[in-house]
Amino acid sequence: EALRYLSTLRFSEDDLAYLESTGLFQTKFLDYLKGVRFTGEVHALPEGSIFFKDEPVLEVSGPIIEAQLAETFIINAVSLQTLIASKAARSFHVARGRPLIDFSLRRDQGTDAGLKVARASYLAGFQGTSNVLAGKLYGLPIFGTMAHSYITSFPREIEAFRVFARLFPGITTLLIDTYDNIQGAHKAALVAKEMEARGERMRYVRLDSGDIAAISQEVRKILDTEGLDYVRILASGGFDEFKMARVLAAGGRVDSFAVGTKMGVSADAPYFDCAYKLVKYGGRPVMKLSTGKVTLVDKKQIQRRYDDKGRMLRDTIALRDEVAPDAAPLLQQFMAGGRLTRPLPTLQESREYFLSQFALLPEPYKAIEEPAPYPVDLSPGLQDLQARVEREIHQRELGEM
Amino acid sequence: EALRYLSTLRFSEDDLAYLESTGLFQTKFLDYLKGVRFTGEVHALPEGSIFFKDEPVLEVSGPIIEAQLAETFIINAVSLQTLIASKAARSFHVARGRPLIDFSLRRDQGTDAGLKVARASYLAGFQGTSNVLAGKLYGLPIFGTMAHSYITSFPREIEAFRVFARLFPGITTLLIDTYDNIQGAHKAALVAKEMEARGERMRYVRLDSGDIAAISQEVRKILDTEGLDYVRILASGGFDEFKMARVLAAGGRVDSFAVGTKMGVSADAPYFDCAYKLVKYGGRPVMKLSTGKVTLVDKKQIQRRYDDKGRMLRDTIALRDEVAPDAAPLLQQFMAGGRLTRPLPTLQESREYFLSQFALLPEPYKAIEEPAPYPVDLSPGLQDLQARVEREIHQRELGEM
Numbered sequence: 001e002a003l004r005y006l007s008t009l010r011f012s013e014d015d016l017a018y019l020e021s022t023g024l025f026q027t028k029f030l031d032y033l034k035g036v037r038f039t040g041e042v043h044a045l046p047e048g049s050i051f052f053k054d055e056p057v058l059e060v061s062g063p064i065i066e067a068q069l070a071e072t073f074i075i076n077a078v079s080l081q082t083l084i085a086s087k088a089a090r091s092f093h094v095a096r097g098r099p100l101i102d103f104s105l106r107r108d109q110g111t112d113a114g115l116k117v118a119r120a121s122y123l124a125g126f127q128g129t130s131n132v133l134a135g136k137l138y139g140l141p142i143f144g145t146m147a148h149s150y151i152t153s154f155p156r157e158i159e160a161f162r163v164f165a166r167l168f169p170g171i172t173t174l175l176i177d178t179y180d181n182i183q184g185a186h187k188a189a190l191v192a193k194e195m196e197a198r199g200e201r202m203r204y205v206r207l208d209s210g211d212i213a214a215i216s217q218e219v220r221k222i223l224d225t226e227g228l229d230y231v232r233i234l235a236s237g238g239f240d241e242f243k244m245a246r247v248l249a250a251g252g253r254v255d256s257f258a259v260g261t262k263m264g265v266s267a268d269a270p271y272f273d274c275a276y277k278l279v280k281y282g283g284r285p286v287m288k289l290s291t292g293k294v295t296l297v298d299k300k301q302i303q304r305r306y307d308d309k310g311r312m313l314r315d316t317i318a319l320r321d322e323v324a325p326d327a328a329p330l331l332q333q334f335m336a337g338g339r340l341t342r343p344l345p346t347l348q349e350s351r352e353y354f355l356s357q358f359a360l361l362p363e364p365y366k367a368i369e370e371p372a373p374y375p376v377d378l379s380p381g382l383q384d385l386q387a388r389v390e391r392e393i394h395q396r397e398l399g400e401m
Numbered sequence: 402e403a404l405r406y407l408s409t410l411r412f413s414e415d416d417l418a419y420l421e422s423t424g425l426f427q428t429k430f431l432d433y434l435k436g437v438r439f440t441g442e443v444h445a446l447p448e449g450s451i452f453f454k455d456e457p458v459l460e461v462s463g464p465i466i467e468a469q470l471a472e473t474f475i476i477n478a479v480s481l482q483t484l485i486a487s488k489a490a491r492s493f494h495v496a497r498g499r500p501l502i503d504f505s506l507r508r509d510q511g512t513d514a515g516l517k518v519a520r521a522s523y524l525a526g527f528q529g530t531s532n533v534l535a536g537k538l539y540g541l542p543i544f545g546t547m548a549h550s551y552i553t554s555f556p557r558e559i560e561a562f563r564v565f566a567r568l569f570p571g572i573t574t575l576l577i578d579t580y581d582n583i584q585g586a587h588k589a590a591l592v593a594k595e596m597e598a599r600g601e602r603m604r605y606v607r608l609d610s611g612d613i614a615a616i617s618q619e620v621r622k623i624l625d626t627e628g629l630d631y632v633r634i635l636a637s638g639g640f641d642e643f644k645m646a647r648v649l650a651a652g653g654r655v656d657s658f659a660v661g662t663k664m665g666v667s668a669d670a671p672y673f674d675c676a677y678k679l680v681k682y683g684g685r686p687v688m689k690l691s692t693g694k695v696t697l698v699d700k701k702q703i704q705r706r707y708d709d710k711g712r713m714l715r716d717t718i719a720l721r722d723e724v725a726p727d728a729a730p731l732l733q734q735f736m737a738g739g740r741l742t743r744p745l746p747t748l749q750e751s752r753e754y755f756l757s758q759f760a761l762l763p764e765p766y767k768a769i770e771e772p773a774p775y776p777v778d779l780s781p782g783l784q785d786l787q788a789r790v791e792r793e794i795h796q797r798e799l800g801e802m
Contacts, residue, residue, distance in 0.1 A: 015537070018533075018536075018537040019533070022536070022543065024543075024569075024572070064550070064554055068548070068550065071507070071548075072506055072507045073512075075507040075508065076506065076507050076508070076509065076511070076512060076515065079507075079508060080510050080511055083510075105473055105477065106472070106473045106476035106477050106480075106677075107476065107477070107480060107672045107673075107674075108477065108510070109481050109484075109509070109510035109511065109514040109666065109671075110477070110481055110510065110511050110512075110513030110514035110516075110517055111474075111477060111511075111513045112511030112512045112513035112514065113510040113511035113513065113514055114477065115511075116511055132419075132420070135419075135423070136416070136419040142423065142425075147469070147472075148678065148679070148689045148691070149465070149469065149678065149679035151689075152679050152682065152687040152688065152689060153465055153679060153682045153683075153687070155685075155797075156797060156798065157798050168425075171425070177691045177692075178689045178690070178691060179689070179690050179691075179794055179798040179799060180690065180798070180799055183798060183799050208691060209691035209692045209693060209694050210691070210692035210693075211692075261672045261674075262672075264672075265510065265666070265671040265672045266671070267671050267672060270510075270666040270667070270668050270671035271508045271662045271663075271665075271666045271668060272508075273662075276507075277549065277550065278549070278550035278553045278554060281553065281554045282554075284556075286553040286554070287553065288549045288552075288553060288579045288580070289579070289580050289581065290549070290578045290579060290580075290609060290610035290611070291578075291610045291611040292610060292611075293610055393580055396556075396557060397557065397558055397580040397581070397584060398580060398581055398584050
């Protein structure tokens with residue numbers, strides 16, 4: 001998406017008229033903007049790649065103004081989708097194969113986030129989304145169930161269940177917590193038997209509140225007693241990887257989770273502290289020394305090493321041209337002269353790539369509480385250059401007054 | 402915005418073709434969607450109103466399908482802007498008149514959020530934003546400073562300062578932390594004196610890292626020693642109301658804050674738990690009893706009482722038609738028959754309305770740590786109806802199996 005933005009970057013007449021109206025800019029600059037296009041090159045990790053702290057994700061080379069105009073959009077696009085994909089991958093990890101559905105749209109931070117959350121969570125292993133527009137735009141599988149208002153609009157809950165089962169016999173999922181989960185489960189079982197008599201099969205009952213671990217066990221028993229072992233249990237309501245892990249550890253009998261708000265805004269880590277910094281200018285490697293925000297100089301590459309079973313072992317951040325015959329270089333060239341140099345992967349391909357890579361990441365790094373830190377070091381070449389540039393800046397900037 | 406959505410709600414041919422392609426819907430339903438328009442009425446709080454837990458913000462009446470189609474968008478729009486405006490209002494409160502600027506765009510959750518954060522923070526008392534598109538769309542004042550990359554692109558920091566001061570003499574704000582704040586302040590003072598010699602005045606120096614309370618005091622001294630008491634100090638970097646309060650309590654000499662990520666994603670409370678629930682259907686008040694999610698029945702009104710000095714005293718959530726001569730009703734009718742019944746306030750008007758109301762809210766309720774809970778109760782009429790409906794549901798739904 002960042003790449004598509006770069007390749008279509010331009011200012012409309014309307015934009016320029018607004019900028020002129022602010023009185024902040026010179027006419028010469030506005031004339032320049034009229035014709036501006038991105039003409040540089042981009043190296044980036046393919047979408048779906050797994051990366052770690054301090055590793056470069058995307059490097060843009062080109063005239064500084066072109067690279068600078070794109071800064072905010074690139075940070076915004078890369079950081080949101082990385083954030084959500086990371087949060088969603090943690091749920092995917094905990095769910096151990098149980099299907100996960102994105103139900104977050106209504107509480108996502110805006111409509112653009114709603115689309116990107118659906119996309120990023122699908123990339124990270126979710127089965128689909130309740131966001132129908134995302135389904136349309138990205139070709140994602142869409143899922144829905146019934147609303148509480150559907151049930152309360154009927155005089156009796158069981159009538160709501162019966163009508164719904166008649167209308168959607170192939171995809172019947174009944175929400176059973178509107179008044180009481182256990183009573184709801186008995187009514188759902190009754191309707192499921194009525195469906196059986198018509199040669200149909202109910203798919204899911206959905207739990208949306210209360211102590212899901214305990215309730216799901218009771219509901220499972222009610223269903224099994226009626227011979228409805230094929231009716232599965234979907235749980236929703238405040239789920240993320242932590243609640244999911246608690247419910248499963250407590251013996252919850254949940255077959256599928258609808259994951260909403262907490263994944264959709266990445267509630268425990270709602271922003272991703274990525275930066276877009278100048279690392280080289282006019283052939284000169286540069287950095288800033290601001291407290292706690294020191295940057296790594298020059299064009300870089302990530303070298304990844306695997307163990308003899310093919311599992312990820314450790315990464316080295318190196319200068320772009322440093323060679324390491326035993327490591328795989330991760331950043332690839334995607335643009336040159338302002339044009340794509342290779343076709344972008346489809347979302348489906350990125351999802352498969354992510355899932356294949358995630359399987360190669362050893363368990364300790366995937367723990368949702370106190371994960372082991374994945375080893376990332378700096379190459380000797382990068383360390384030397386970094387130290388040299390830092391020395392030069394100290395001499396030049398801090399001694400001169 | 403929710404109202405604008407309702408009044409323009411419709412499905413395009415393209416949308417309908419997609420829905421048909423999913424195979425989930427009957428042709429009759431899709432034909433209905435083709436012609437669907439919102440025909441109902443809406444009562445809502447005017448934008449900029451202050452409201453509290455459990456209070457209704459917006460009530461939609463109309464054919465259930467029309468009201469239901471709008472659910473997700475309304476929750477999304479109302480909750481994000483409420484969330485951000487609340488977070489921003491806390492900064493506004495702590496800043497005590499110091500100008501605040503929204504710098505959050507790059508880390509906001511998507512581009513739509515970027516726009517809405519700029520808008521909502523302006524409504525809650527901010528002076529403007531660095532989001533130029535939001536400036537264009539909403540008419541907000543826009544602000545910018547220089548980037549670290551601007552400085553590192555020059556061989557020496559002081560050259561960057563000099564060139565910038567020449568290019569933007571009217572709005573010179575120099576970022577002084579790239580290599581070292583104190584050295585940066587000395588260089589900025591030098592450039593400010595050069596500007597004075599040309600009859601110009603530097604406006605701000607900007608601090609972006611480190612111990613802002615201590616550094617700002619040192620920088621203030623450096624500037625004052627040079628007779629530059631008119632050059633003000635702008636601070637940025639991880640600010641929200643908490644960090645702002647700490648820096649000011651520690652004697653920080655900051656004249657203005659750029660507030661970014663933590664406000665833009667409301668980092669300590671990244672979602673607003675609002676719901677959109679069916680409260681009445683076919684003349685029958687309805688509710689759900691799900692654990693921890695019980696809803697209040699029927700159409701409602703908020704009655705607000707003020708003390709004899711005009712300050713907000715307490716609220717009562719009542720049935721729509723209950724009369725309270727000593728209280729102000731807060732929900733107003735905005736739509737009838739699918740059309741606006743009054744002009745929507747401009748953003749400027751909403752901002753002024755918010756600021757006037759916020760001034761009437763006593764200090765204890767505005768404390769950023771351990772605020773006093775503002776008193777909200779239920780009217781006798783609402784309590785009675787709520788109890789009656791709950792009894793009826795218990796008899797009907799929980800005794801019948």
